[in-house]
Amino acid sequence: MNLVKFTQYFNLHLHDYILNSLRAAARGLSDEQKAFQKMTFDFAANERFPHMADWDEKEIFPVETMGKAAQLGFGGGSMDSRRWGGSGLSRLDTSLIFETLSTGCVSTTAYLSIHNMCNWMIDTFGNTEQREKYCPELCTMDKFASYCLTEPGSGSDAASLLTNAKLEGDHYVLNGSKAFISGGGDTYIVMCRTRGKGPKGISCVVVEKDTPGISFSNKEKKVGWNSQPTRAVILEDTCVSVDEDKTGDHAD
Numbered sequence: 001m002n003l004v005k006f007t008q009y010f011n012l013h014l015h016d017y018i019l020n021s022l023r024a025a026a027r028g029l030s031d032e033q034k035a036f037q038k039m040t041f042d043f044a045a046n047e048r049f050p051h052m053a054d055w056d057e058k059e060i061f062p063v064e065t066m067g068k069a070a071q072l073g074f075g076g077g078s079m080d081s082r083r084w085g086g087s088g089l090s091r092l093d094t095s096l097i098f099e100t101l102s103t104g105c106v107s108t109t110a111y112l113s114i115h116n117m118c119n120w121m122i123d124t125f126g127n128t129e130q131r132e133k134y135c136p137e138l139c140t141m142d143k144f145a146s147y148c149l150t151e152p153g154s155g156s157d158a159a160s161l162l163t164n165a166k167l168e169g170d171h172y173v174l175n176g177s178k179a180f181i182s183g184g185g186d187t188y189i190v191m192c193r194t195r196g197k198g199p200k201g202i203s204c205v206v207v208e209k210d211t212p213g214i215s216f217s218n219k220e221k222k223v224g225w226n227s228q229p230t231r232a233v234i235l236e237d238t239c240v241s242v243d244e245d246k247t248g249d250h251a252d
Contacts, residue, residue, distance in 0.1 A: 163192040177235065
């Protein structure tokens with residue numbers, strides 16, 4: 001069955017089948033959760049699934065569709081701070097949303113979960129100035145966030161990362177590289193070493209894409225998930241302000 005026929009078959013048959021499957025798995029959910037699950041499924045079926053194959057084949061990151069998702073509150077679903085645009089949903093609520101969005105496109109949903117995590121990190125561990133600076137545009141998805149943890153020499157063993165941030169006056173100077181970074185957006189949440197070895201020596205720094213010293217590789221060639229761009233991020237003497245761009249307590 002080619003993709004065109006498969007899409008037609010989906011529109012005729014699978015929509016109701018998947019929706020009924022979700023309903024069967026919805027035992028114990030509140031009426032509100034069932035309602036936004038249904039709303040999310042309709043959005044996935046109408047705005048995502050019909051375009052999924054084309055996005056993948058042509059390596060399109062669907063910015064406009066992401067914006068529509070943000071209008072439904074999916075840009076900051078896991079954020080508690082409604083003042084900055086968050087939806088204040090629980091972990092279960094956001095899990096339902098991502099599960100249901102995946103029925104339309106797994107690749108872009110995976111990125112959306114990363115974007116939400118980055119937004120949540122700033123909202124949870126950042127100061128008021130950082131929340132005000134970054135969160136509103138991430139919630140509307142006028143800007144996109146990427147989580148930078150994996151390195152060429154440390155993937156699963158994240159505590160062994162080597163990217164470092166040295167304090168020089170009122171700035172941190174970052175050097176290192178990150179691999180397989182999803183999204184390639186505007187705001188990069190960089191895990192880096194500010195102190196000794198091990199997990200307690202790691203801090204989180206926000207780096208914007210136009211910061212001098214940050215550069216990017218070409219998009220990785222993949223056999224799928226091409227609607228989610230993936231690149232390496234290189235940091236060479238990249239300076240960020242201590243007060244504006246490091247999240248959390250400097251002593252932690």
